Each structure stands twice: as structure tokens, then as C-alpha cells.
Amino acid sequence: MDFSFTEEQSMLRDTVASYLADHYGFDARRAAAASEAGWRPAVWKAFAEELGILGASFPEALGGLGGGPVETMIIMEEFGKALVVEPYLGTVVIGGGFLQRSGRADAAELIGRIIAGDLVIAYAGAEAQGRYNWADLKTTARAEGGGYLLDGAKAVVVGAPWASHLIVTARTGGGQRDAEGVSVFLVDKAAPGVSTQDYPTVDGQRASEVRFDGVRLPASALIGAEGRGLPLVEQVLDEATAALCAEACGVLRRLHEGTLDYTGQRRQFGQPIARFQVLQHRMVDMFIQLEQAISMTCMAAIKVADPDAAGRAKAVSAAKVQIGKAARFVGQNAIQLHGGMGMTDEMAVVHYFKRATMIESALGSTDHHLARYERLSLG
Structure with a gap:
């Protein structure tokens, strides 16, 4: 099989590699990871405004460059070479992936904010007992007052200290490990009832333990169909x-x-x-x-x-x-x-x-x- 890149994909790879060589040397990365913030928001904005790579994998109809998984692969490999800590995976790949299929009326607007570097997302799906079973959920979202009441806890939410929003999986029906009854929500991290315990990880990233205590969500927070999110x-x-x-x-x-x-x-x-x-x-x-x-x-x-x-x-x-x-x-x-x-x-x-x-x-x-x-x- 031919794994050769197109001319446009080669240009994308060279552009990302050139920027990282100039702005993401080992010493600069090490200093950023050790800083209080743990990342460099200015670099994130440069990814959006100078390079345009936050939109590389989104369709042109959503303001992206019309790429896909291969463009994501190219960018992520270059990020691996430079040990980039900025939350591209959580925001663009996971957050963007959910929003594109969310059926939300504001999906295009939210994706536009991702592309502009203004919206940072972390995926809060793992729970202490789950062991990679994404249906094993103790976090619940109970229907109440035309919306939902979210309760539970998520473990090792990578990028959560930097995020403005969280994508959260919760059980709206069924038993703890049932395939049916899993729902997905977009949650404002600043919402009342959301609390985090932030910490550095061994590889220079940042993560959080996240709790939800009676967090009230509007019906519009739902991503996809209720109970059919798995x-x-x-x-x-x-x-x-x-x-x-x-x-x-x-x-x-x-x-x-x-x-x-x-x-x-x-x-x-x-x-x-x-x-x-x-x-x-x-x-x-x-x-x-x-x-x-x-x-x-x-x-x-x-x-x-x-x-x-x-x-x-x-x-x-x-x-x-x-x-x-x-x-x-x-x-x-x-x-x-x-x-x-x-x-x-x-x-x-x-x-x-x-x-x-x-x-x-x-x-x-x-x-x-x-x-x-x-x-x-x-x-």
C-alpha cells in the first residue's frame, strides 16, 4: 500500500516541524512543563492563528482546512517529536470529534471557537473502577426540570487544568456496565458543583481528579442521543x-x-x-x-x-x-x-x-x- 503524503500533507508536516524547531526546543519545553501554568497559551494561539493547525482536520464547511485522520496523524507525530504538552488531543481530536457528531445547534459555533484557539476541552470519561470499559460508569445524569442533574467523579482527566469545558460521560439509564444508558454531555468547568484537584503527571502533562456534585445541566448540554452514547x-x-x-x-x-x-x-x-x-x-x-x-x-x-x-x-x-x-x-x-x-x-x-x-x-x-x-x- 502507498503511504506517500500528498503535496499539501507534506507542506503541513514541514510547517509544523519548522515552527516547533524554532519555538519548541527541549529547554523551552522543559521550562514550560515545570512552570506554574504547565503550558504556554501563547503557543496554543500560535497553533490557531499562525499555523492554522487547530482546524486542519475539520471540514471546510465548519471553517477547517478539509483534512482528516491523516492530517491529524501528521500533526501528532510532529508533536511527539517535540513533546508538545498543549491539549491538541483532548480539544481538537476528542472534543472536535464529539461536537461534529453531536447534533447540537451550536456545534459549528463551538468548533469555530476550537479552530480560533478560544475553546479548550478535556475528556472526562475514565473512572477509578472502569479499567478501560467506557460503559462502566458510576457518574449519573438524572433528568430534572427539563435538564439534568449530574453527580459523580472522573479520574486522571488529562488537560483539565487548562480546559474551559469538559466532555463528560454519565449514566442516564441501565446498570453500571450496560451498553445502553450511556450519555455524553458538554459541561462548563466553571459551573456550580464542578470541583477539580489538579496535579502534574510524570511525563510533564497536567491532569485533574474531577467531581460533580449536583451540577445542573440544560437539555442542550447533551451530545448525541440520550442513553445511546456508547x-x-x-x-x-x-x-x-x-x-x-x-x-x-x-x-x-x-x-x-x-x-x-x-x-x-x-x-x-x-x-x-x-x-x-x-x-x-x-x-x-x-x-x-x-x-x-x-x-x-x-x-x-x-x-x-x-x-x-x-x-x-x-x-x-x-x-x-x-x-x-x-x-x-x-x-x-x-x-x-x-x-x-x-x-x-x-x-x-x-x-x-x-x-x-x-x-x-x-x-x-x-x-x-x-x-x-x-x-x-x-x-
């Missing part, structure tokens, strides 16, 4: 998982390149250790894992728009399994080949390793997606 959740999170795989490819590429560079400089017995055959074999194995991850991520980006839900899910889970295996193999070998230097905060390799480790478990671990792929394959 297929929409699975579709949008498959798109997000494919995008996350693309970010991982960028991270793994930097881990491999950094290891090649370091072993070419570090000397033992009067020569660079890169000349030792056993280490050459190790770095070739790292490269093979990287190339397999890239190929399967490309396939997932193509299949994610497949109307066949099972085919889409299988391609995404297969890619996530390979990403998980590659993240562990490439990351651990990169650290080992750097020796003690690989564990120091001043070296970029440890920051890439931390991000690769977090990606392995985000939106479903390797074991979860392997079991999902097996289940889908067996029907």
Missing part, C-alpha cells in the same frame, strides 16, 4: 487512539535518533560504542520496532474512517498493541544504551521515555487492546 464514545476514542499512536511514533523516532547520536559520541576502549556489533544489532532491532509501529499507525489512520466499526476497532487496537510493545522495547533500550546519563533530568531521553511509558497505558493498555483485537477477530 457507540459514539468508542468511535471518537478510536480516532483519539490512532492519533495517540502517531504521537508515539514521533516519540520513538526521537528515542532512536538520540540513541544513535549518543552511542556515536560515547567512547569505550578507544572507540565509539556504536562500533560494537552487539550494540549495532540492538539499535537495528529498535529501528525495526519503530518502522513496524509507523506502518501500523498509518493503517489505523486510514481505517479509522471506516464505516465498519469492527474493522476500524481492529486496526486501531492492532496499532496500539504494536505501539505498546515498541514503546517498551525502544524506550528501555534507549535508557540502557545511555547508561547512567539516561536517568538524569537534563537529558532529553528520559523525558521521551516517560512520555512513551504513559502513552502505552493511555486509552487502553497493550493487554487491553490485545484482548479487544482477539475478541473482535473471533466475532
